[in-house]
Amino acid sequence: xxxxxxxxxARHRITPPRVLHAEWHKLRSLRSTWITITSAVxxxxxxxxxxGATYTSGGGDSDVDxxxxxxxxxxxxQIFLVVLGILMTAGxxxxxxxxxxxxxxxxxxxxxWAKATVFAATAFTVMLTxxxxxxxAAQAFLHDTDQAASFTDPGVLRALVGNAGALTxxxxxxxxLGALLRSVPGAIGAFIGGVMILPEILGMLPYxxxxxxxxxxxxxxxxxxxxxxxxxxxxxxxxxxxxxxxxAGVTLAAAALTLKRRDV
Amino acid sequence: MxxxxxxxxxYGDRTVVRDLDFTVRPGTVTGFLGPNGAGKSTTxxxxxxxxxxxxxxxxxxxxSYATHPAxxxxxGALLEARSVHPGRSAFNHLMALALTHGIPRRRVEEVIxxxxxxxxxxxxxxxxxxxxxxxxxxxxxxxxxxxxVILDEPVNGLDPEGVLWVRTLLTSLxxxxxxxxxxxxxxxxxxxxxDHLIVIGRGRLLADTTVxxxxxxxxxxxxxxxxxxxxxxxxxxxxPNVTITAARTTSPAPGxxxxxxxxxxxxxxxxxxxxxxxxxxxxxxxxxxxxxxxEQAFMDLTQKAxxxxxxxxxxxxPTTGAAA
Numbered sequence: 001x002x003x004x005x006x007x008x009x010a011r012h013r014i015t016p017p018r019v020l021h022a023e024w025h026k027l028r029s030l031r032s033t034w035i036t037i038t039s040a041v042x043x044x045x046x047x048x049x050x051x052g053a054t055y056t057s058g059g060g061d062s063d064v065d066x067x068x069x070x071x072x073x074x075x076x077x078q079i080f081l082v083v084l085g086i087l088m089t090a091g092x093x094x095x096x097x098x099x100x101x102x103x104x105x106x107x108x109x110x111x112x113w114a115k116a117t118v119f120a121a122t123a124f125t126v127m128l129t130x131x132x133x134x135x136x137a138a139q140a141f142l143h144d145t146d147q148a149a150s151f152t153d154p155g156v157l158r159a160l161v162g163n164a165g166a167l168t169x170x171x172x173x174x175x176x177l178g179a180l181l182r183s184v185p186g187a188i189g190a191f192i193g194g195v196m197i198l199p200e201i202l203g204m205l206p207y208x209x210x211x212x213x214x215x216x217x218x219x220x221x222x223x224x225x226x227x228x229x230x231x232x233x234x235x236x237x238x239x240x241x242x243x244x245x246x247x248a249g250v251t252l253a254a255a256a257l258t259l260k261r262r263d264v
Numbered sequence: 265m266x267x268x269x270x271x272x273x274x275y276g277d278r279t280v281v282r283d284l285d286f287t288v289r290p291g292t293v294t295g296f297l298g299p300n301g302a303g304k305s306t307t308x309x310x311x312x313x314x315x316x317x318x319x320x321x322x323x324x325x326x327x328s329y330a331t332h333p334a335x336x337x338x339x340g341a342l343l344e345a346r347s348v349h350p351g352r353s354a355f356n357h358l359m360a361l362a363l364t365h366g367i368p369r370r371r372v373e374e375v376i377x378x379x380x381x382x383x384x385x386x387x388x389x390x391x392x393x394x395x396x397x398x399x400x401x402x403x404x405x406x407x408x409x410x411x412x413v414i415l416d417e418p419v420n421g422l423d424p425e426g427v428l429w430v431r432t433l434l435t436s437l438x439x440x441x442x443x444x445x446x447x448x449x450x451x452x453x454x455x456x457x458x459d460h461l462i463v464i465g466r467g468r469l470l471a472d473t474t475v476x477x478x479x480x481x482x483x484x485x486x487x488x489x490x491x492x493x494x495x496x497x498x499x500x501x502x503x504p505n506v507t508i509t510a511a512r513t514t515s516p517a518p519g520x521x522x523x524x525x526x527x528x529x530x531x532x533x534x535x536x537x538x539x540x541x542x543x544x545x546x547x548x549x550x551x552x553x554x555x556x557x558x559e560q561a562f563m564d565l566t567q568k569a570x571x572x573x574x575x576x577x578x579x580x581x582p583t584t585g586a587a588a
Contacts, residue, residue: 106330
């Protein structure tokens with residue numbers, strides 16, 4: 001072993017790309033990553049194929065948007081991506097890994113940004129590919145039904161991209177919740193309770209203003225993003241993307257503030 | 265080099281670390297000693313920027329830890345051994361840390377070998393023993409070839425071979441001119457590895473001293489003497505700095521042997537006492553040099569903290585010449 005020398009210090013220093021590389025290495029070196037990602041893919045693809053294979057023209061699903069119908073499995077995939085996002089942040093507090101991570105990068109925030117970037121890139125790439133493949137595979141069954149559609153139909157590509165984007169943003173929201181709450185069960189509970197169930201309960205209230213507000217809630221906005229044709233009672237894709245991005249962004253900002261201020 | 269200036273940590277109204285001032289110098293192993301709950305780990309976490317001090321500040325190699333552009337090359341730290349994701353392999357854990365600084369894979373393999381984890385490198389940490397976990401933590405600390413090493417209880421859970429390995433490692437790191445701060449709640453362990461000691465209790469600095477000085481301040485070396493003629497010996501050991509304490513009267517052996525008295529003598533060595541006794545025809549049954557146990561010195565120091573007695577270690581007042 002050689003004694004520490006200043007040149008080593010100059011060559012080895014923390015840079016944002018290096019932190020990104022480290023987080024990418026951390027993500028792919030865990031079995032749970034492969035399990036959650038694979039499960040998400042299998043859910044979308046499996047449900048999509050099942051929907052296509054069992055579809056009959058004029059049945060109960062005739063009025064459902066083709067992209068929504070093909071990607072019904074996204075509802076289940078969402079759970080897996082949410083768990084992955086939470087594991088990336090809250091999981092480090094559960095195992096103690098966070099102490100190693102923040103000793104290596106004591107300015108702290110680059111770790112959170114790198115985690116969010118690595119997660120977003122991975123989730124978006126995988127879910128976009130899965131959405132496109134699933135849509136095409138479902139069409140193998142649907143091409144001679146009233147749900148026949150092609151990539152060039154209006155809104156289809158946008159909905160496929162929108163679906164992948166919505167899943168990614170919901171996952172980022174969860175990742176932020178995990179960093180904020182520092183507990184895996186706590187964050188999963190908060191996501192299920194606050195993001196998935198709360199709007200359903202609020203929706204039962206007989207006030208128009210509440211009903212309008214709920215359209216901007218994360219899951220509702222996500223639903224609007226993944227449909228080729230406008231769904232009644234939802235906002236249009238532009239505002240939906242903005243709303244969902246804001247939800248994820250505000251959560252991440254709160255997580256960043258906490259990370260910077262609180263002891264580890 | 266590590267410095268702490270008025271370092272204080274409060275959680276609500278509970279003060280865990282109180283106004284700590286110390287300097288850890290390069291080239292020696294400095295032991296950071298205190299009973300469990302004394303504030304050692306909190307202090308180390310503050311040095312590494314994991315906990316923010318309520319008051320005061322600390323620096324490592326001249327600036328606060330978080331402001332180093334390449335902290336791993338400045339300070340290597342072993343905090344709690346389980347600061348690792350159990351699902352990752354030792355190699356991947358170290359590689360992830362190395363990547364943040366652009367430290368090459370070669371160096372990761374080097375520290376794995378150094379820590380004796382070559383065979384286990386690609387196994388998941390989940391299956392590691394406590395000792396292997398410690399070795400991984402030490403490997404992580406050495407990753408950036410740092411000038412300062414901070415290790416919290418590094419020998420915890422290690423087998424005798426591992427303990428010896430840590431001792432040798434610490435000594436060689438210090439010999440290379442690095443700053444080495446090692447915490448322990450075991451005085452005996454520190455006595456074997458540390459040259460300098462920082463002792464804390466209840467978050468307060470109790471002593472910032474060398475091992476030798478600590479022994480001296482705890483009462484220093486003494487000589488145990490058993491003699492049937494305590495008064496004669498007393499009479500001939502009258503130099504002012506000599507203190508003689510009567511320990512106890514040993515029960516007389518069967519037969520005509522007179523009653524023997526045990527004395528504890530400080531300020532002169534056994535050789536001198538032997539000469540005095542021989543010169544004056546004083547019978548000695550026993551003449552044994554004693555060293556104060558470091559453990560005892562440590563207990564005395566920390567006991568004071570527990571009792572909320574004065575913060576600075578006092579020289580124990582010697583009991584002078586009690587009658588035998």
